Amino acid sequence: MTTRPFNFAAGPSTLPEAVLSRAAQEMLDWHGSGMSVMEMTHRGKVYLGLFEKVMADFRRLLRLPDHYKILLMQGGATHYKILLMQGGATAQNALIPMNLMGANRKLDYVNTGHWSTKSINEARSYGDVHVAASSEALPAAANRQSPFFPFTFIPHYSEWKVRPDSSYLHICGNETIGGVEFWDWPDMQALGAPNVPLIVDMSSHILSREIDLTRFAMAYGGMQKNLGIAGVTFVILDEALIRDRVKAPITGCPSVFDYRRVLENDSMFNTPPTYAIYMTGLMLEWIDSQGGVAALEKRNAEKAQLLYAALDASSFYQTRVAAIARSRMNVPFYLPDERLDEPFLKGAQARGLINLKGHKAVGGLRASIYNAMPIQGVRALIDWLAEFEKERA
Numbered sequence: 001m002t003t004r005p006f007n008f009a010a011g012p013s014t015l016p017e018a019v020l021s022r023a024a025q026e027m028l029d030w031h032g033s034g035m036s037v038m039e040m041t042h043r044g045k046v047y048l049g050l051f052e053k054v055m056a057d058f059r060r061l062l063r064l065p066d067h068y069k070i071l072l073m074q075g076g077a078t079h080y081k082i083l084l085m086q087g088g089a090t091a092q093n094a095l096i097p098m099n100l101m102g103a104n105r106k107l108d109y110v111n112t113g114h115w116s117t118k119s120i121n122e123a124r125s126y127g128d129v130h131v132a133a134s135s136e137a138l139p140a141a142a143n144r145q146s147p148f149f150p151f152t153f154i155p156h157y158s159e160w161k162v163r164p165d166s167s168y169l170h171i172c173g174n175e176t177i178g179g180v181e182f183w184d185w186p187d188m189q190a191l192g193a194p195n196v197p198l199i200v201d202m203s204s205h206i207l208s209r210e211i212d213l214t215r216f217a218m219a220y221g222g223m224q225k226n227l228g229i230a231g232v233t234f235v236i237l238d239e240a241l242i243r244d245r246v247k248a249p250i251t252g253c254p255s256v257f258d259y260r261r262v263l264e265n266d267s268m269f270n271t272p273p274t275y276a277i278y279m280t281g282l283m284l285e286w287i288d289s290q291g292g293v294a295a296l297e298k299r300n301a302e303k304a305q306l307l308y309a310a311l312d313a314s315s316f317y318q319t320r321v322a323a324i325a326r327s328r329m330n331v332p333f334y335l336p337d338e339r340l341d342e343p344f345l346k347g348a349q350a351r352g353l354i355n356l357k358g359h360k361a362v363g364g365l366r367a368s369i370y371n372a373m374p375i376q377g378v379r380a381l382i383d384w385l386a387e388f389e390k391e392r393a
Helices: 017-025 045-062 088-100 115-123 240-242 259-264 273-291 290-310 338-350 376-393
Strands: 080-085 108-111 126-134 169-172 196-201 219-220 231-237 332-335 365-368
Touching: 017 273, 017 338, 045 273, 088 115, 088 196, 088 219, 088 231, 108 115, 115 126, 231 240, 231 259, 240 259, 273 290, 290 332, 290 376, 338 365, 338 376
Parallel strands: 108 126, 108 169, 169 196, 196 219
Antiparallel strands: 080 231, 219 231, 332 365
C-alpha cells in the first residue's frame, strides 16, 4: 500500500485515515441496508435516521443548549438553527444580505483579509456596505518603522465604527489565506450597537476549539476543512434573528436559498448533499473518538505552537501575522527569496509533505493544520524546514 503523504491543503483538506477506511468499508453496504449512502433516497427511513444522528451529534459537539436545534440546511428548530446548505460557504456572501438586509439596506463588515473582502464585495451588490474596521492599512497612530503587510492583524475594538441601525455586523473568524484568527469576540454592547446581530464566517475553525456560539446571531461555513468533504455548508441561526430579520428575502432570492423555506422544510426543500452529510457524520464520530472538541483544541494548540516556534527561531523564514492574531489552522510563511519556493516545495513533496504552496493572492508558503493533521505531520514539516534552511541559508 502506498504511504499516505501529509496533506497540508487549505481545503478540501486531509481526512483521518480511520474515517476514510470506514467510508470505504461502508461504500457498498451501509449497515446492512444493501445500499451505498450514495444511492439512498433522502426521504427514506434509512437515510433519515442517518441524517438525524448527524444533526444530533453536531448539536452536542457544538454544545448548544437544549432550546436550540440544528438544521442541516434545510430544517426547523427552536432558538438556534443549524442549516447545512449547498452552494458553498462563498454563496452565503450573497445569501446573507438577501435574507437579512433590513429596510434601510445598511450592512456592516469588518475587513481582515481575502475572505472578508469577498464578502464585502458581494454585499455591495445588495445594500449600503460600511466597513466598520479594516486591517488593510495601518492605523494613523501606528509605528511605521518596520515593513507593513496588509491583513496581518485584527483592528483594536476601539477603532471599530459600527452603525447602531445596521442590519448586521459580519466578521471572518479565521482568514484561511492570511492566517489571521479572532481569539476573542466583539462585544456589540461595548461597540455601541447592542441591537446589531453579529455574524461570523467559521469555515476554517469550526470545532477546532470550544466556542460559545451564543455570542453570535449567525455562524456559517463549509465542511471541507475540519468536518468532512466539499458540498455542504452549515448555517447556524438564532431564532430571534429569524423572527426579527428573516421576514421576506429581497426580490430575486431563489426559493432554495430562502432561509425561511429551508427552515420550514427541515433542510430538505431540495435534495440535500447526502454523501457529504454522511461524511460529516463520520468526522463528528471521529471527533468523539479523539476525546471531543476540548481534546482537539489542546492538540491543535500544541501543533501550532511547535510550528510557530520553529519559524520564529529562524532568521531564514518570515511570518507576518501579529502574534496575537495568529491562526492555529493556517500558518503562512515566506522564504527570503520567492525563487526558493519551488525547490522548497519540490523537496517537501519528495518527503511526503504536499500542498504547501501559499494562495496566489498572497504568495509564499502555507501549512494548513486542521483537526485531522497528526502532530507527526507537523514534526515532519519542522524537520524539512530545518534541513532546507541548512542547505540554502
